[in-house]
Amino acid sequence: MVYLTRRYRFSAGHRLHNDALTPEENRRVYGKCNNPNGHGHNYLLEVTVSGSIDPATGMIFDLVALDGIVNGRVLDKLDHKNLNLDMENFRDLVPTTENLCLEIYRLLHEPLEQAGAARGLRLSRVRLEETSLNSFEYVPETEDGRKRNS
Amino acid sequence: MIYVTRRAEFSASHYYHNPSLSPEENRRVFGKCNNPLGHGHNYIVDATVSGAINPTTGMVLDLKELKVLMEQEVIQLMDHKFLNKEVPAFAEKNPTTENIAVEIWNLLAPKLTHGQLHRIRVYENPDLFADYYGD
Numbered sequence: 430m431v432y433l434t435r436r437y438r439f440s441a442g443h444r445l446h447n448d449a450l451t452p453e454e455n456r457r458v459y460g461k462c463n464n465p466n467g468h469g470h471n472y473l474l475e476v477t478v479s480g481s482i483d484p485a486t487g488m489i490f491d492l493v494a495l496d497g498i499v500n501g502r503v504l505d506k507l508d509h510k511n512l513n514l515d516m517e518n519f520r521d522l523v524p525t526t527e528n529l530c531l532e533i534y535r536l537l538h539e540p541l542e543q544a545g546a547a548r549g550l551r552l553s554r555v556r557l558e559e560t561s562l563n564s565f566e567y568v569p570e571t572e573d574g575r576k577r578n579s
Numbered sequence: 580m581i582y583v584t585r586r587a588e589f590s591a592s593h594y595y596h597n598p599s600l601s602p603e604e605n606r607r608v609f610g611k612c613n614n615p616l617g618h619g620h621n622y623i624v625d626a627t628v629s630g631a632i633n634p635t636t637g638m639v640l641d642l643k644e645l646k647v648l649m650e651q652e653v654i655q656l657m658d659h660k661f662l663n664k665e666v667p668a669f670a671e672k673n674p675t676t677e678n679i680a681v682e683i684w685n686l687l688a689p690k691l692t693h694g695q696l697h698r699i700r701v702y703e704n705p706d707l708f709a710d711y712y713g714d
Contacts, residue, residue, distance in 0.1 A: 523637030564584040
């Protein structure tokens with residue numbers, strides 16, 4: 430099994446707010462991230478796929494195909510967008526970076542695993558840096574035993 | 580599983596020395612790190628917490644809480660200090676990057692109120708780091 434990670438960048442705005450909480454609770458839970466006008470980040474995205482090496486090419490997956498899927502399924506939808514207002518799934522879900530990791534996994538895993546089915550390709554990890562100090566990652570349960578390799 | 584990582588930095592000095600070894604052995608084992616006057620590094624600490632997303636907040640934990648905890652428990656203790664002389668855990672134990680990672684785990688793990696401490700990573704410099712998973 431070989432793991433391959435590729436980095437991408439996008440910029441987006443968001444506001445952390447839950448209508449089920451009172452205004453005071455929202456301010457307490459989310460602090461300055463609750464600013465009604467929103468704010469933005471330069472996100473760094475790492476997509477990790479795993480699979481067996483194709484002896485003909487020496488690769489587990491074609492990086493151009495990976496870029497095409499990540500661009501089409503994720504970056505085109507997120508880059509320079511308002512996550513709360515432009516993303517259907519965040520109408521009722523707070524766009525924390527935890528939830529964004531899960532959403533990016535949902536957007537990518539089927540198209541990537543279908544495209545790489547010949548090599549048993551798996552989407553093993555989605556990692557997001559929201560700032561240089563805060564980072565988040567989602568590892569699906571089926572991959573979690575290998576987490577120290579990531 | 581979701582993993583959340585918060586980074587903090589501190590600068591400190593240290594040296595490596597084992598009193599049960601001869602001066603020659605200390606110099607051989609620890610090399611230039613054995614200089615008794617000490618030397619320093621800019622350390623980076625990545626504290627990773629794992630847990631489930633709270634459906635109300637969309638978060639595993641309040642990152643500000645983790646930031647404050649790291650500041651109170653680690654940075655105030657170690658920043659701009661001579662680790663061998665000023666941090667009790669290193670009075671008789673070499674403040675290696677490995678031991679610093681274990682010590683930071685021991686400082687943070689009992690104080691976390693949400694999620695599980697998953698990993699402490701300590702960078703001594705950009706090319707050298709140690710990971711501790713609590714076992």
